[in-house]
Amino acid sequence: MSDELKELKEKLFSARKNGWDRISAEDAAGIDGYCEDYKRFLDAGKTERLCAKEIVALAEQAGYVPYERGMALKTGDKVYVCNRGKGVMLAHLGRRPLDAGAQIAAAHIDSPRLDLKPNPLYEDGELAYFKTHYYGGIRKYQWPTIPLELHGVVALKDGTSVAVNIGGDDGDPRLVITDLLPHLGAEQGRKPLAEAIPAENLNLLLGSRPVAGEGSDRVKLAIMQLLHDKYGILEDDFTSAELEAVPAVKACDIGLDRSLIGSYGHDDRVCGYAALRALLDLEETPEKTAVCVLADKEEIGSDGVTGMQSAAFDTFMEDLCDAQEVPLRVCFEKSFCLSADVTAAFDPNFAEAYEKRNAAFLNYGIGLCKYTGARGKSGASDADAETVAYVRRVFDEAGVIWQIAELGKVDLGGGGTVAMYMANRNITTLDAGVPVLSMHAPFETVSKLDCYETYLGMKAVYRSVF
Template sequence: MAEKKDEIKKLKEKLLVQHKNGYHVISDKMFKACDKFCEGYKDFMNKAKIEREAVIYSIELLKKKGFVEYEKGMALKAGDKIYRNNRGKSVIASIIGTSPIEKGVRLCAAHIDSPRLDLKQNPLYEDTELALFKTHYYGGIKKYQWTTIPLALHGVIVKADGTSISVNIGEDENDPVFCVTDLLPHLATAQMQKPLAKGITGEQLNILIGSRPFKNDEESGSVKLAIIDILNKKYGITEADFVSSELEAVPAFKAKDIGFDRSMIGAYGHDDKVCAYTALIATAECKKPKHTVVTILTDKEETGSDGNTGLRSSYLEYFIADIAAALGSDGRTVLSASECLSADVNAAFDPTFPEVNERNNSAYINHGVVVTKYTGARGKAGTSDASAEFTGRVRRLMDSNNIIWQTGELGKVDEGGGGTVAAYIANLDVDTIDLGVPVLSMHAPYEIVSKLDTYMAYKAFEVFIAD
């Protein structure tokens, strides 16, 4: 009887998909490596909350690793490490491989923008002796989640004379923070009877920034005047300078370990900085790759990838064309022979809300990096849907390198769906598939990822670009 059970067990392991928690598989050595890697990731998350800061962080790291800024026409050879800064909001890092460039590149593409509140062009106003900022939310958010949490202000202000001023208020322990107010339960009877999506409207996402009037001035607008006076003394700006600014309100939370076992990380912006950081580190540490490596950290994914820093722009295509020409080929030939991991997150199964997921095709915390063959919604609209051949190649690559991985979809067929940058790269005639980290509470001000899954994403990008 025991022999029969053992035979059945072996047959199941051979023939059936085995869903295993990664912690049942990894060694003590890998366990420690995972935790150590994630300390660096938490530092990145605290220093790079917006896309501009992520670009600055990335370029500083790349320079330390020997990368130099690329200029069109620069002579290139195998082993050269280059980067291109696109308007301070996206960056491409590349290492020239030993194989001819016409053999294609190994491309990793992640985005470094996250849902947030953007200040309007004329944001500052006063109402009943309170000063506030008007905002326009960026990306898909649940508006009610952004009330009554501490907010920091990040970004840049370009003054009338062209001077650029970086802003970062709310991250230092001695900084003030800001917040969006909400109704007390005692007066919220009507509000709480509304559908959840309408409990807070976009125009109610006003950020409280001050209440002290200017000196002894009792005229209307004195609180607003006091605020702009503070900003003028600190930054030398006037109210008109808000028109040429990009100021983003983001949660003032720090990245912290989650759980008694410290197995997870809570932070703002895991989507998609968890994939951006892992791909960046894998690229920065890569030595003598066979194929040319191109890793892009892009902007604007959360709003559809439009604009000259998003991947619907031609800047990636132009970069490939430039390095192809420098190496005696052409962009079209290189792209057609290339492969891409579209590095973006997927939704982790949440046992508190099981009804929105189909369990056999959901991603799970601690089950490794997620390979997502297709995204899209309602009939796979908006997806590139990777071919069986390329999916099989990625599957073999993961298995042969002992990468803990899983598959996943973004909810039930008629429940969820979403997009990544995969379609825009696939449209360039590049074999492309999504690969990333499962996230709990995605698009919330405080998201959660597993340390093990994060480390497996890094290892996946590492073996892909070295293959």
């Protein structure tokens, strides 16, 4: 190849390359430190309630205070609102008033899981079980035969709530969903993956030891007695309980080179943590108010009072605007939101599902997604060219490693984020997040480099002016 042709290609062609070929030794050290903190965050926040609790603790350590309606606000103030214990919204008041808009990062902290049914406890074959109802898009065959733990609250009639933790502490017993042995599984094996494990078979095994005496349901009674002794609850209290079964695994390094992190809940806590940490780590007051939204219910459509479609976010922002006598609509139309959600990483084992030219790759940085949605972009906000150009410029000026991608082949399906709900508020929005292997599985995998670059990207957005 002639020097002239080589120079022309370097000038005109995209020069994306593996992030490990682009970073310094100092950057590598930053990646390691950040990811150790992220793993601790994952282990502390197995559910959206536990995650919100950890977020509040980290925010208060960083000087954030609970916002109370009507409180005076000034440049540099740091406030937060915890929405019913399941979502958190934080703001660092900027130098410019809110009629100049805000710089927003929005992620979600709920993940696919198994919820207990309202009447969950039963006995069959002298074994005790909990019935479950899966939450979000799971592949049911992935959940049997792995250790599970149970977290949540039981709300009693007197108005008090009892926190439940079964399996989350060292030395605790774990729960499990059983599966059919291969010797008897020929018929099951002939079924499609989606049908081999019916939802009604996702029952948590609780125990087998009956109470002494005669009569029926003695194992169920023994389990209920254990729960009553520890938590003071009765069987009827399950009707006002919110209990979630999640994988009993801790976040860990993956690979001989320790370049990856494996865990439950990367979707979307990997982006939620990046958005939070970037806000907490702002060294100076930002030019425009920086807002971090960590919502619930994204995995089931963002509905409900803690989801992104609720008025909770509007109320929070309107309160901030009222303190400066700024109409909310004026703030929104001048605001920018990075919808921080994961994207699918190219997996060579399933290459047929991806369009390789437009796939996200591990170690190539934060993945921009101009649109998500399904097939013909259904359910997407579809950011305009000017918005993508703005984010490109912000990332490049900050030295953030980034790529742009789609979720997979067009006809195979798709997915959604909170982007369209922010865009529907007249907030300019673009999706961006960490590429994930085995998304929505009980154990997902991400690149440490991509985690860190996503954090740097969030920080660059908070610091910029749209």
